[in-house]
Amino acid sequence: MSTDFVHANHVGFQYNEHSEVLHDISFNIKKNSFVSIVGPSGCGKSTLLNLLAGFFPSTKGTIKIDGEQVKKPSQDRGFVFQDLALFPWLTVYKNVEFGLKMQNFPKDKRDQKVRDMIELVGLTSYVDFPISSLSGGMKQRVALARTLVTEPSILLLDEPFSALDAQTRDVLQEELLSLHQQLSMTTVLVTHSIDEAIYLSDTVILLSKDGTLNEIVNIELEKPRDRTSSAYNDYQKRLYEFLRLERQQT
Ligand SMILES: Nc1ncnc2c1ncn2[C@@H]1O[C@H](COP(=O)(O)OP(=O)(O)OP(=O)(O)O)[C@@H](O)[C@H]1O
Numbered sequence: 001m002s003t004d005f006v007h008a009n010h011v012g013f014q015y016n017e018h019s020e021v022l023h024d025i026s027f028n029i030k031k032n033s034f035v036s037i038v039g040p041s042g043c044g045k046s047t048l049l050n051l052l053a054g055f056f057p058s059t060k061g062t063i064k065i066d067g068e069q070v071k072k073p074s075q076d077r078g079f080v081f082q083d084l085a086l087f088p089w090l091t092v093y094k095n096v097e098f099g100l101k102m103q104n105f106p107k108d109k110r111d112q113k114v115r116d117m118i119e120l121v122g123l124t125s126y127v128d129f130p131i132s133s134l135s136g137g138m139k140q141r142v143a144l145a146r147t148l149v150t151e152p153s154i155l156l157l158d159e160p161f162s163a164l165d166a167q168t169r170d171v172l173q174e175e176l177l178s179l180h181q182q183l184s185m186t187t188v189l190v191t192h193s194i195d196e197a198i199y200l201s202d203t204v205i206l207l208s209k210d211g212t213l214n215e216i217v218n219i220e221l222e223k224p225r226d227r228t229s230s231a232y233n234d235y236q237k238r239l240y241e242f243l244r245l246e247r248q249q250t
């Protein structure tokens, strides 16, 4: 029986005194589950993910992760930024090692861990290549490896695959699913892609344009999922309809 790992309780947020971006958001996330946040552009998805990371505190309500109130960033929460924030002039190895260095992880044990993680994301032959020489998909793998090597208990991803072509995105979605299962960590993904959300998630959190929580949808399908099944398509229709209605709001 899995237990709740994240509790968001009546969370509200405003960047400045004039407008509140998020209003009264409450949800729970079970340990080791995969959750996506979906909603129209500008509704506050990235803001919510940043609050989960503790980059800034909520202005209303509370967020608890693993029983502790989130007030600041923690090494236990891994974040992959949309622009990846890699060091292009350094090698794959140095980029992945960076996370461990920041943690003051013992030097003698670092090497094996870095190499194991690079192998897990399939980049062993590129270990000494500079980032600037890699494809977009490979860079995304390095960004994942750099975050995962620190063994966070929760992985937060902000549209990690949005800049990639469709085929590379499909491959990386499979890899993320497999990493999620192998490393058993709670994962929260912000995505624009309804298909990505349904394919990967146990639960999809739908945010409305006005920054309120519209609905929490549990995707009750076995993984790996069959995109051609009628049940899969029913979820797609449901989420597309949600976005269509959101677009009609002014
Ligand atoms: N640093 C900031 N200061 C002031 N307002 C901000 C700031 N960052 C975001 N906002 C505003 O907060 C709202 C939510 O932004 P956010 O980036 O969370 O949306 P989003 O759902 O991630 O959008 P997208 O899908 O386009 O990435 C938007 O109206 C945005 O203009």
Ligand SMILES: [Mg+2]
Binding pocket: 045, 046, 047
């Ligand atoms: Mg965003």
